[in-house]
Amino acid sequence: MNGAPRPRRFEAAEACIDWLIARVGRRIRVGAPLGLGKPATLMNALYARAKADPTIELTIITALSLNVPAARSDLEARLMNPIIERVFEDYPGLDYLRDVRQGQLPANVTVSEFFFQPGAMLSNDYAQQHYRSVNYTHAARDLLDAGVNVLMQMVAPGTHDDELSLSCNTDVTLDLIPVVRAMRERGQAPLIVGQLNRRLPTMTRSALVPAAEADALFAGEAADFKPFGAPAEAVSRVDYAIAARVTGLIADGGTLQIGIGSLSDAIAWCCGLRQKRNAVFGALLDALKPGDTERALIARYDGRSTFAEGLYGCTEMLVDAYIHLYRDGVITRRVYDDASVQRLINEAAIQAEVTPETLQALIRIGAVRTPLQAVDVEYLKRIGVFRSAVTYRDGGIDPGDGGAVLGDDPTRSATARAMAKRCLGQTLAGPTLVHGGFFLGPNAFYQRLRDLDPAERELFHMTSVGQINHLYGDEAAKRAQRRRARFVNTAIKVSLDGAVAADGLENGRVLSGVGGQYNFVAQAHELADARAIICVRATRQGSDGPESNIVAAYGYNTIPRHLRDIVVTEYGVADLRGATDAEIAAALIEIADARFQDELRATAVAAGKLPTDYRIPAAARDNTPDRIKRVFAGPPAAAFPRYPYGSDLTAVEDTLAGALKNLAGESRLAAVGALARHGRAPDTELMPYLERMGLAEPKGWREQLYARLVSAALRRHGIDKP
Structure with missing residues (x-):
């Protein structure tokens, strides 16, 4: 068996699991990729086997498990179920994740993750207790140290029959493969088991590996399903304000790292405006009234000019925004893996x-x-x-x-x-526009990857997280490539000493995970003319009303104060690198929401971190939501769309989702009050929304109540017509 050609091929998941148990025994410790690359059909079959047989001891170590959202009420189901069927189709979900969330995991199964879907596990005690705090670049090491004896991954077809494409998850797998090869020579290697999904985009270059790297491969019709599509988030005015300020700090000829979500989409959109509608971008910057520090940084980095040389992307997470930046002529700077070549390119000595x-x-x-x-x-x-x-x-x-x-x-x-x-060739070999470690995004993003022509696909180089997230190994080439880098990440809190909380709460609960944020911030301090930019919305809506995200102190941090750099809110930019504690506290107060500035000042003064004669500048006193509304009251709405790159929702569904979200967040008493004030019989203008909810002709008292609740929610949402 051990000398048989690899991989052993299976057309049925159950047969593959039979083989797996026969090879490794009943103590199975599985390592699976972060995010999209989990072989859901195989993992569900293995989990079902363990649930049915308590003599099997199954441990799953992974990150960012993704499941289809579920409606929490009949009213929610009327909106969500058709969207779920349309967006997710036959994506099977992850049965172990469902049971973790419902508290139904059997005693013989353990699930441990090092990154959560943001916020999804905040109230789940089991997930919190089994969370592993792991730096992304250490994930491969820690998987093997945990005694993983099976590595499972979903893969795509290669460009030849004897190849597989690691597709969406080259990140940790490429770091693991050489270690597994060495372990095989000693007879100690974990088994590598793949699920070949022909609906997953094929990526090339480093993503292509010999099929023989896998010990077993589950392939065929039963292995195919629609990959999980993460719907695009709506971009708010606050997001656009932050994004415009960030865009003004990006230097032409530089390097850009961004993540997923509405802020990243907004940054990409603003970069596109800077490139293609430069006057609109400049007018937005002016309307935001940058302060002295921000104006100096914009001037230093020439942040109003178009991207003549273009940017290169270096990101652990390849997201849809990079494809749009490429289409908009922003991501155009090609880099090369050879340090000498890149040095000469940088010096304009060669082309x-x-x-x-x-x-x-x-x-x-x-x-x-x-x-x-x-x-x-x-x-x-x-x-x-x-x-x-x-x-x-x-x-x-x-x-x-x-x-x-x-x-x-x-x-x-x-x-x-x-x-x-x-003898001479025509062009230098191996140009790259974006290095990425894994990808995740909406269904349209996966289609855009499939639609790349072969030459374009080569420019989007999926590689290991070890190659991207730090400078070790090929350091000279990495330094040459990562000129004028801007590593842009988000946070939930920034304290007045400059420390940043991005992945957890001060009570110890984990929101998501550190991922690669620490790596990129550290790189910014090691590379010449690089900056780490932390984006934080100035406020959040708490249970008792608005709360400031700029705080006097916070009992948890992801980025320690000594690695502080640039912090951006919708109200301004704080340049904290090398600053004194008093300068840092003042700079952060001056980009905080005005409603919280006096309390922040008083706390800092009481702590001796600000002089008693410090006064908040008059301009900062206008840091209010109304100021942001005024900024975006001028430009045409088309310049700053709610979904800049499209949405899986129709316009009617998007409006319904917003209205029902507000309704769900209210107390029962408030909902009754809203019904009393706004719940009159539906107007004809609301009929398209009610038709979508199946409530245009309500039958019985329950549907009549639903129709009035939805009508009230829409009216409170300011909707008179679709």
Whole structure:
């Protein structure tokens, strides 16, 4: 069995699980990818087997388990169920996640995650107790240290029959594969089991691995399903205000890292405005009234100009926004994995097109020797300077065209001219526009990936998180690529000492996970002219009304105060790098919501962190929601759409979702009051909404009540017509 060709192929999930148990026994410790790449059909079959057989001890170690949302009431179901059927189709969900959420996990099964769907597990004691705080770059190590004996992943077809594409999850798997190879030689390796889903986009380059890396492969019609599509979030005016300020800090010719969500979509949209509708972007910046610090940063980074050189993307998470940035002509800066090539590109000593000067420049910096040796020829072929047919032979260079062998010293004029005609390639090999570690997004994003032509797909290079999230390994090349980097992340709280909380609450409950945020912030302090930008909305809506997200102190942090850099709210930009504690406290108060500034000031003064004569500037006193409303009252609505890149919801569904969300957040007494004030018989203007809810002609008292509740919610939402 152990000497059989890999992978062993199965057309039925149950048969694959039978084989797996026969190979590893009844103590099964599974490692599965973060997010999209979980082989749901296989994992459900394995989990069902463990539920039915308590002698099986199953442990699942993973991150970001994704499940289809479920309606919490009959009224909600009327809106959600048709959307769920349309958006998720035959996505099977994850049965273990359902049982974790319902408190029904059997005693012989353990589930442990190092990243949660944000907020999904805040009230789940089991998930909180089994959470693992893991830096993303350490995930591969920690999986193996935890004794994982099975690695399971969903994969896509490769470009050849003997290949598989790791597709959406190259992140940790590429870090694991060389370790597993070494373990196989010692007879200690975990099994690698794949599920081949032909509906998953095929990604190339580093994502392509030999099929023989897998020990078993579940493939065929039963293995195919629609990948989980994360619907796009609506972009608010606050998001656009923050995004515009961030966009003004992005330097042309630089590097951009962003994540998923409405803020990232807003940043991409504002970058597109800066590139294609520059006057609109400039007017928005002016309307936001940047303060002295922000104006200085915009001037320093030339943040109003279009992107002439363009940006390169370096992100653990490839999201839809990067495709749109590429389409808008913003993501255009190509980078190369060879440090010498990238250095010369940065210096404008060479271009992507190979010329005789390309070879001479490489010689000048010592990247190749003269006379050329066999190793130099292979290197020049690998980077695209020499054509693939060129070889080193008998102390000379054979162009592979059937002609005479050339001399081996390109510093000689005659040899250089001959090489230019017979040896040089056309363009440098392996350009990359975006390095990504995993991808997740709406269904339309996956289709956009499928629609890339082969040459375009090569520019979106899925690789390991170890290559992206830190500088170790190939450091010279990474530093050369990541010029003027902007690592943009979000937070839930920023304290007046500059510390940032992004993934947890001060009571210890985990909101999501650290992921790669710490890595990117640390990189910003290690790279020349790089900045870590933390975006935080100035307030949140708490149970007792608005709460400030700029706080005097917070009992938890993701980014410690000594790594503080730039913080952006809708009201301004605080540049905290190298600042004193008093400067930091003042800068953060001045970008906080005005309703909370006096309390923040008083706390800082009492703590001795601000002088008693510090006064909040008059301009900061206008940090109010009304100010943001005024800013966006001027531009045409089309300039800042609610869903800049489209939505899975119709306009009617989107309006209903907002209205019912407000209704669900109210107390029963408040709902009764709203019904009394706004719950008169439906007007004809509301009929399209009621028709969508199946309430246009209500039958019985329950449907009549529902119709009045929905009508009241819509009226309170300001809806008179669709």
